[in-house]
């Protein structure tokens with residue numbers, strides 16, 4: 098993956114290239130952004146640029162031996178660390194390198210846009226959460242101590258650094274404090290506030306913007322060869338989250354499952370039926386944390402679309418014909434005054450769930466708050 102393969106993000110690409118040209122490259126950069134943006138793509142393209150033998154016009158050449166290895170994600174000085182779960186592969190001391198094949202496959206299949214939930218699915222983590230463990234930090238110290246003969250930079254990409262296990266933090270801090278020469282750490286995060294201050298203070302933060310709707314739309318057209326009009330609808334609904342847009346194109350049936358669950362939830366809220374809240378929440382809480390977060394984000398989009406439909410009479414999302422009548426009926430309950438309450442309540446719940454809040458408790462509170470908000474219509 099090279100800069101030319103990444104949609105939009107022109108300012109970030111320029112910024113990265115300028116850092117190298119002006120000799121201002123620090124040894125640790127935090128790429129901070131949100132789900133479905135270009136963080137990981139940019140990190141990989143930057144690693145390729147740094148090690149290219151003939152970079153020109155603000156990008157790697159794509160042809161030299163280094164670029165060829167970078168493209169296959171098999172460059173000997175490109176190192177990846179990412180969250181894993183120990184119980185999946187029967188190793189007493191699992192590390193990212195045990196999953197490197199799955200990881201390369203994951204990046205290739207998702208163009209580097211996959212979500213944490215997609216990653217867990219691809220390595221069979223169904224319950225609990227993955228972590229970046231201490232073994233990885235030990236391994237990287239060892240690996241970086243070998244002299245590099247063939248490349249300009251050793252690049253360590255640490256994906257979802259907020260998943261760093263707390264006991265592993267001192268090891269990472271030690272490397273960031275005394276970095277080996279010609280080594281660049283790119284830490285990638287979707288939740289900067291969950292990163293230890295001591296780590297933040299040793300890195301330079303680069304904010305990665307979400308894709309624009311145009312970027313997502315162009316990407317979908319190129320990847321799936323779908324009509325521009327259809328791509329634009331998915332792009333708008335996904336709100337710059339390319340991963341969500343891709344999932345919508347690939348599995349329309351899972352969207353409609355999501356949709357059914359959303360409508361079921363909204364019915365309970367509208368009826369303020371206390372007897373139904375607990376069974377719904379109980380059942381819903383069996384989903385893993387990432388799925389719950391995805392559901393809540395989709396619900397926010399659907400609520401916004403309901404307001405749009407209610408006020409303009411138009412739809413901008415791809416909802417199957419069979420669900421239109423239900424959605425139209427529901428939309429009349431969403432108004433400019435209650436949408437603000439929905440937004441705040443759902444976003445706060447997302448924030449707390451991301452910080453390991455108890456899902457059943459938070460979902461119960463949220464549902465009760467939404468019941469009240471509907472009454473304020």
Ligand SMILES: [Zn+2]
Nearest residue numbers: 149158161164
């Ligand atoms: Zn090259």
